[in-house]
Amino acid sequence: MRILIADDDPQLIRALRITLSAKGYDVVTASDGAEAISAAVDHRPDIFLLDLGMPRLNGLDVIAGIRGWSQAPILVVSGRAGAADKVEALDVGADDYITKPFAVEELLARIRALTRRVTPDESGPVVRLGDATIDLSARSVTISTPDGAERVRLTPTEWQVIEVLIRNAGRLVTRQTLLTKIWGTEHAEDTGYLRLYISQLRKKLEPDPGAPVFIITEAGMGYRLENAQA
Structure with missing residues (x-):
C-alpha cells in the first residue's frame, strides 16, 4: 500500500518514512502543497497524510485538489488543535485528523482504521x-x-x-x-x-x-x- 506524506518538516518526514516503511508501506513524500499535488498525480497513493500549514499550497487547498479526482482516504496530521480547524478539514474532504505531537501507535491505528475495507454486503439495505x-x-x-x-x-x-x-x-x-x-x-x-x-x-x-x-x-x-x- 502506498502512502503519500506531505509536510514541510523534514525531520517528521524522515521519521515517518522510516516507521511506515518498516511496517511494509510504500512511502512517497512531498515538502509543500504544490509538490504534494504533483506527487499524488504521479504516484496515485492509496492514502494521504497531509499537514495543513504547508508553503505554496496549504493543506486545505491540497485536499480540495485531491478530492477533484480521488476518493483515497486523507488523514490530516497537523499542529492545529482547534475544533474549527478539524471541522474545516473534514468539510473540505479529509477523512480523519490527528494533532501533533502524536504517538506513533495512534497514527498507525488511524491509518489501519482508514484503510480497513469491509467487503460490501450485496444484500445491504x-x-x-x-x-x-x-x-x-x-x-x-x-x-x-x-x-x-x-x-x-x-x-x-x-x-x-x-x-x-x-x-x-x-x-x-x-x-x-x-x-x-x-x-x-x-x-x-x-x-x-x-x-x-x-x-x-x-x-x-x-x-x-x-x-x-x-x-x-x-x-x-x-x-x-x-x-x-x-
Whole structure:
C-alpha cells in the first residue's frame, strides 16, 4: 500500500518514512502543497497524510485538489488543535485528523482504521432518512431536491458510523460500541472525537442539524437511528 506524506518538516518526514516503511508501506513524500499535488498525480497513493500549514499550497487547498479526482482516504496530521480547524478539514474532504505531537501507535491505528475495507454486503439495505436515500451496497447517498437528486459524499469513517447505526436502526448503539468497531479498543474512550463525526453526519443528512430527527443522542449512553424507512 502506498502512502503519500506531505509536510514541510523534514525531520517528521524522515521519521515517518522510516516507521511506515518498516511496517511494509510504500512511502512517497512531498515538502509543500504544490509538490504534494504533483506527487499524488504521479504516484496515485492509496492514502494521504497531509499537514495543513504547508508553503505554496496549504493543506486545505491540497485536499480540495485531491478530492477533484480521488476518493483515497486523507488523514490530516497537523499542529492545529482547534475544533474549527478539524471541522474545516473534514468539510473540505479529509477523512480523519490527528494533532501533533502524536504517538506513533495512534497514527498507525488511524491509518489501519482508514484503510480497513469491509467487503460490501450485496444484500445491504437501502434506507430513507427524509429526503436522503442511503444505499449501503452501492455506497451512495442522494438528497432529493426540487431540481432532482443531489449526490452527497461521505468519508470512509462517516460510512462506518452510519452503517453501524443503520444496521441497528431503532436500537441504542453505545459510544463505546461505535468507537471500538471503527477505531479499535484503544480508542473506546474518545467520545469527543465521535461527537465530531456525528455532527458531520447530521450536517449532511438532517434537514436541521441543530434539531436532529434521525440521528438521536441518548445522553450519557450513545446514539440511536430513528425514523428510517426501508
